[in-house]
Amino acid sequence: MAGSFCPANRDHHAGLFSFGERLGIFMTILAALLSIVSASGLLLYAILRRIKRRKSSRRRTTRHSRSRSDASGFSLLISLVTADLIQAMGGMPSWRWMLDAQVMDGPSCTFQGAFLNVGNVAIALSSLSIAVHTFVVLVLHWRVTRLTLRIVVGSIWVITAIIIVACGRGRSGYYGDTGYWCWITEEHCPERVVGEYLWMWIAFFIMIGLYVYMFFMMLKGTIRTQRNSEKEEEEVKESRKMAYSMLFYPAVYLFCLAPVSISRWLDWSRASGNPLPPAATLFSNTVFSLSGFLNLILFTITRPTLITGDSSSVSSVGDVGGFAMEEEAPVKHTHGASIL
Numbered sequence: 001m002a003g004s005f006c007p008a009n010r011d012h013h014a015g016l017f018s019f020g021e022r023l024g025i026f027m028t029i030l031a032a033l034l035s036i037v038s039a040s041g042l043l044l045y046a047i048l049r050r051i052k053r054r055k056s057s058r059r060r061t062t063r064h065s066r067s068r069s070d071a072s073g074f075s076l077l078i079s080l081v082t083a084d085l086i087q088a089m090g091g092m093p094s095w096r097w098m099l100d101a102q103v104m105d106g107p108s109c110t111f112q113g114a115f116l117n118v119g120n121v122a123i124a125l126s127s128l129s130i131a132v133h134t135f136v137v138l139v140l141h142w143r144v145t146r147l148t149l150r151i152v153v154g155s156i157w158v159i160t161a162i163i164i165v166a167c168g169r170g171r172s173g174y175y176g177d178t179g180y181w182c183w184i185t186e187e188h189c190p191e192r193v194v195g196e197y198l199w200m201w202i203a204f205f206i207m208i209g210l211y212v213y214m215f216f217m218m219l220k221g222t223i224r225t226q227r228n229s230e231k232e233e234e235e236v237k238e239s240r241k242m243a244y245s246m247l248f249y250p251a252v253y254l255f256c257l258a259p260v261s262i263s264r265w266l267d268w269s270r271a272s273g274n275p276l277p278p279a280a281t282l283f284s285n286t287v288f289s290l291s292g293f294l295n296l297i298l299f300t301i302t303r304p305t306l307i308t309g310d311s312s313s314v315s316s317v318g319d320v321g322g323f324a325m326e327e328e329a330p331v332k333h334t335h336g337a338s339i340l
Contacts, residue, residue: 016101017180024282025098025180028289032091035292039085042296046078075149076133077299079156080126084292087119091289094181109182113175114164116183121163121199123291125156127253128203135210139217167195180282197264204257252298256291259284 017025093112097103129152136142168174168184168191176185184192263284267276275281 017098018278021180021278021282022098022101024278024286025094028091028181028282028286029094029098031286031289031293032088032094035084035088035289036092037293038296039081039088039292042081042299043078043085046074046081075146075153076126076130079153080123080130080295081292083119083122083126084295085119086115087123088289088292090115090117090119091181097181103177103180103182105176105182109177110175112182113178113184116181117168117175117196118160118164120196122156122160124200124203125159126153128206129153129156131207131210135214138214163195163199167191180278181285197261200257201261204253204261207253248298248302252291252294256288256294259287 090112093108096108103109133144133149133152137144167188171188171191173185174188174191175182178185184195263276263280266280
């Protein structure tokens with residue numbers, strides 16, 4: 001029936017994939033590979049840079065480091081990139097579906113469904129956390145410590161685990177053939193919404209609201225630093241620059257999520273037995289699989305310190321990769337406020 005929230009018989013593909021369908025699956029695989037290379041490369045580089053910085057800087061105790069302001073949101077970025085990597089790895093079994101011209105239930109299918117599910121939920125929660133963190137630093141002028149962000153990151157993954165386990169526990173055939181890849185089967189359509197779509201859409205709309213609010217506050221000139229100093233004009237300039245650059249984050253999330261959401265909503269609104277064209281489904285999945293790759297490009301543009309390790313670009317007020325950090329006690333090294 002048209003308009004059904006969980007239409008039946010939409011996930012079963014009749015016969016083997018056509019050449020065009022296999023080509024579409026190949027494009028999703030390429031997108032996933034780009035995200036894997038991007039996310040794993042960024043994670044490796046960030047870890048190596050952090051190890052190097054810790055070895056070269058011994059002036060702070062562990063206790064003080066945990067209480068330091070972390071306006072850069074480094075922990076949240078690592079969480080997001082990790083989620084991107086998990087999601088992209090979930091696209092790899094599609095190699096088999098493309099070669100065999102069909103999706104087969106089994107361990108590879110379960111692996112794909114689980115990794116896509118975990119990655120998608122974690123991406124949504126990590127992206128939302130970055131948006132909230134940006135809001136409280138810029139608008140509310142809160143001092144967010146590294147320990148606080150680590151607790152937030154831990155909560156993201158605990159909540160993700162709870163969602164995945166609660167929705168899938170005790171349900172046979174939970175992950176299986178859904179047409180062109182493996183995911184939560186149509187027999188568990190309510191769990192699709194509660195176990196993934198709900199969190200993606202909540203994160204998306206909250207992010208849009210926060211960034212629209214910040215954008216208008218920035219235009220009105222109400223985003224200011226709380227202290228008066230000779231660096232105030234520079235801080236205001238950097239804050240505005242950061243606000244502009246950070247507006248691209250919801251834009252990237254919109255770009256990746258919108259095709260999937262639109263195709264799903266259209267599919268739900270169509271009559272049973274009249275699914276969307278394969279090209280629409282495969283295109284939306286390809287775009288969504290580019291999340292890790294697009295986030296790397298965005299990090300490169302808005303967070304040069306994270307990518308290049310260029311400490312010279314960090315201002316004396318602690319501007320790190322686009323975030324205006326609370327000023328701390330003077331330090332001897334110019335890279336003392338760096339996130340890595």
